[in-house]
Amino acid sequence: MGGLTVFSALSRRLPDEDLLxxxxxxxLPYGTKGQETIIRYALQATEKLVERRIKLLVVACNTATAAALPVLEAAYAHLPVIGVIEPGARAACEVSRTGRILVLGTESTIRNQAYARAILALRPQARVTGIPCSLFVALAEEGWLNGPVVEETAARYLAPILALPPEDRPDCIVLGCTHFPLLAPAIRAAFPFPLDMVDSAETTARAVQNRLTASGLLNPAPRRLRRFLTTDAPDRFARVGGYFLAEPIPRESLELVTL
Amino acid sequence: MGGLTVFSALSRRLPDEDLLxxxxxxxLPYGTKGQETIIRYALQATEKLVERRIKLLVVACNTATAAALPVLEAAYAHLPVIGVIEPGARAACEVSRTGRILVLGTESTIRNQAYARAILALRPQARVTGIPCSLFVALAEEGWLNGPVVEETAARYLAPILALPPEDRPDCIVLGCTHFPLLAPAIRAAFPFPLDMVDSAETTARAVQNRLTASGLLNPAPRRLRRFLTTDAPDRFARVGGYFLAEPIPRESLELVTL
Known part of the structure; x- marks a missing residue:
């Protein structure tokens, strides 16, 4: 579901492209699964999209990007593949002054350390702290985006950061899960000090635009197709997806598929 | 994961049986999936267990029981199949004096109305209210069993019940998801009035014992085998499963399988 925050940013930035x-x-969710399972599922999903003759693949999920991006790139050598981690890591390195960067993600993404690796490759002196925040996924899907449950959840996950002396505090926070932008105001409110916030959606949309432009792949004949394939219950997808897309998903744009 | 609460009750009540x-x-989780998907997955899981020559199947998940029990019974006509809903419904009808029964479950179980049907079949005058509590699943898997997040979550889900006039209050609550017994103290504490609480674990274990005894299927040569098949990351299963089983799961009793 969280990938819809990336879809939304892509749709706004590239209105003339066909988006599938x-x-x-x-x-779902992928965030609590093991690496091999995530890789297997990501390969199945990519195969389904390649059948539909996509020209570029966005892995709009931090967990799948962390676990499967190199495998997907190797398996589909002629398909441009863009994950959500590198753009987010790059943006964090640009905005952070102190180099102390906090990454919030799923259990799998944090354990995998994909953000730490991507950030340190760009900025070797950075100090990266990761906190797994699995419940944020469930809260976003439940549509509980503010109020005491979210506040208490954020306070509990972030307690180790809030206890740091001022000189060790991060000045930049990466929302390293596509669900988390929905909770951005609540997460920000948990901090009594200012910090910059980076999410995967806008940064990835910009990376896709750059890649399409550089490769001469921009759509020459705009059709603005928007189509959603889902592997379960299209009705629930339309309902919950509305929170993430911040606009209604028309029933006729939905299609049930099996992987 | 929640099925382990049922496993635990079975293991205590039937120590001489082999449990797979x-x-x-x-x-996982099944609780937010559609009916057809749950049925497909339940059939695949049952096939795997039938290959291992089980003598009785316990569907230790309320969601799968609600969606798939009749299909499983039809598909495996010679295999005794016991779900968790009928035993829980029966226990609720026995303990409730007023017949006002509150069922907490996953989104899928509540929408399916399986508890309401089972309760009304036994006690047609009962008044059954169902509340979907999806976040309780994530809280139980995170191991957050008490404290402000759980308290606020319970308060939010149960607000409509707490606002009822005394004469409309339930006197019995069914924990209609196998995850929820872990949160039983927190759920009980949310009510300022007393009520009885029924869960699927103990009631289902009793039903299994009765069925095995009545059918002459009790193990004549006790071996006390305890074996766990998992479709993903056995390490995580052992760690999170420990919360549910309330005892460690030895690594050598785990086996990774594909459905």
Missing amino acids: YLGDTAR | YLGDTAR
Whole structure:
């Protein structure tokens, strides 16, 4: 579901492109699964999209990017593949003054350390702290975006950061899960000190635009197709997806598929 | 994961039986999926267990019981199949004096109305209210069993019940998801009035014992085998499963399988 925050940014930035979305709702969430399982599922999803003759693949999920991006690039050598981690890491390195960067993500993304690796490759002196925040995913899907439950959840996850002396505090926070932008105001409010916030959606949309432009792949004949493939219950996808897309998903744009 | 609360009750009540557990961790949670997907997954899981020559199947998940029990019974006509809903409904009808029964479950179980149907079949005058509590699943898996997040979550889900006039209050609450017994103290504490609480674990274990005894299927040569099949990351299963089983899961009793 979270990939829809990336879809939304892509749709605004590239209105003339055809966008095809695949949400593996039957098997979500990926964030608590093991690496091999995530890789297998990502390959199945990519195969389904390649059948539909996509020209570029966005892996609009931090967990799948962390676990499967190199495998997907190797398996589809002629398809440009863009993940959400490198753009977010790059943006964090640009905005952080002190180099102390906090990454919030799923259990799998944080354990995998993909953000730390991507950030340190760009800025070797950075100090990266990662906190797994699995419940934020469930809160976003439940549509509980503010109020005491979200506040208490944020306070509990972020307690180790809030206890740091001022000189060790991060000055930049990466929302390293596509669900988390929905909770951005609540996460920001948990901090009594200012910090910059980076998410995957806008940064990835910009990377896609750059890649399409550089490769001469921009759509010459705009059709503005918006189509959503889902592996489970299209009705629930339309309802919950509305929170993430911040606009209604027309029933006729939905298609149920099996991976 | 929640099925382990049922496993635990079975293990205590039937120590001399061989117990084989299958946790479809790669595709959990089932509670937010559609009916057809749940049925497909339940058939795949049952096939795997039938290959291992089980003598009785316990569907230790309220969501799967609500969606798939009749299909499983039809598909495996010679295999005794016991779900968790009928035993819980029966216990609720026995303990409730007023017949006002509150059922907490996943989104899928509540929408399916399986508890309401089972309760009304036994006690047609009952008044059944169902509340979907999806976040309780994520809280139980995160191991957050008490404290302000759980308290606020319970308060939010239960607000409509707490606002009822005394004469309309339930006197019995059914924990209609196998995850929820972990949160039983917190759920009980949310009510300023007393009520009885029924869960699926103990009631289902009793139903299994009765069925095995009545059918002459009790193990004549006790071996006390305990074996766990999981479809994803056995390490995570062992760690999170420990919360649910309330005892460690030895690594050598775990086996990774594909459905």
